[in-house]
Amino acid sequence: MLLEVKDINVHYGKIQALHGVSLEVDQGEIVTLIGANGAGKTTTLRTISGIRSLSSGSISFDGRDISKVPGHKRVIAGIGQAPEGRGVFPGMTVHENLLMGAYARKGELDKDLAEVYELFPRLAERRTQLGGTMSGGEQQMVAIGRALMTKPKVLLLDEPSMGLAPMLVAQIFEIVKEINRRGTTVLLIEQNASQALQIAHRAYILETGRIVKSAPASELLNDPAVQAAYLGAGLEH
Ligand SMILES: Nc1ncnc2c1ncn2[C@@H]1O[C@H](COP(=O)(O)OP(=O)(O)O)[C@@H](O)[C@H]1O
Numbered sequence: 400m401l402l403e404v405k406d407i408n409v410h411y412g413k414i415q416a417l418h419g420v421s422l423e424v425d426q427g428e429i430v431t432l433i434g435a436n437g438a439g440k441t442t443t444l445r446t447i448s449g450i451r452s453l454s455s456g457s458i459s460f461d462g463r464d465i466s467k468v469p470g471h472k473r474v475i476a477g478i479g480q481a482p483e484g485r486g487v488f489p490g491m492t493v494h495e496n497l498l499m500g501a502y503a504r505k506g507e508l509d510k511d512l513a514e515v516y517e518l519f520p521r522l523a524e525r526r527t528q529l530g531g532t533m534s535g536g537e538q539q540m541v542a543i544g545r546a547l548m549t550k551p552k553v554l555l556l557d558e559p560s561m562g563l564a565p566m567l568v569a570q571i572f573e574i575v576k577e578i579n580r581r582g583t584t585v586l587l588i589e590q591n592a593s594q595a596l597q598i599a600h601r602a603y604i605l606e607t608g609r610i611v612k613s614a615p616a617s618e619l620l621n622d623p624a625v626q627a628a629y630l631g632a633g634l635e636h
């Protein structure tokens with residue numbers, strides 16, 4: 400197993416946000432974690448990337464326990480993320496934003512930059528534009544591209560579809576599929592269950608800090624209870 404989250408409890412002060420969350424992501428998979436606003440999705444992602452600490456439980460990655468490893472070392476170990484809200488540096492160009500993803504590593508970047516620009520031709524056209532002046536969808540591309548520049552073994556994506564028009568959502572999800580096809584494992588956090596389940600291999604459902612269901616994604620797409628709770632408005636086919 401590439402990433403193993405075991406029975407984690409996470410608190411904000413006295414408030415417990417995660418209650419015994421366990422999930423696994425195997426090499427080569429796209430796994431989606433879906434849940435409503437406030438369910439604890441971002442908290443889960445931030446705990447995996449080391450921004451928040453555990454009260455109990457453990458996280459292992461690539462065969463070692465990383466529960467106490469600081470965040471910047473987790474990036475070097477191969478955990479890359481495009482955070483909620485994208486976190487694009489507004490005063491830096493697209494190109495500089497991408498380079499920020501690679502600040503912690505040495506060696507040739509040209510090949511990786513070329514690959515990001517190939518995945519996102521839009522970014523190649525706009526490499527000298529300031530991040531802050533890009534549209535929401537373009538900023539999402541910058542965030543994903545910057546995460547790819549860390550050379551992740553697993554890419555954590557926090558609601559990449561948030562606030563985007565349906566056509567752009569489809570485009571971003573196609574690119575996520577392509578990134579996975581090229582060999583990067585993906586943990587995709589989404590409220591947009593319908594689209595996420597269509598590209599994922601497996602899925603977990605998070606409700607008020609607890610995993611309430613896990614199954615192959617195709618199974619959840621056809622599950623009446625999941626349809627009623629999560630796919631209502633999103634089911635257009
Ligand atoms: N910085 C914080 N301080 C206190 N409570 C927080 C903080 N961030 C999140 N929470 C609470 O933790 C719970 C989970 O939030 P979050 O992980 O952001 O959910 P999601 O990403 O699924 O919308 C919510 O009840 C939220 O109010």
Ligand SMILES: [Mg+2]
Nearest residue numbers: 440441442483
């Ligand atoms: Mg969130």
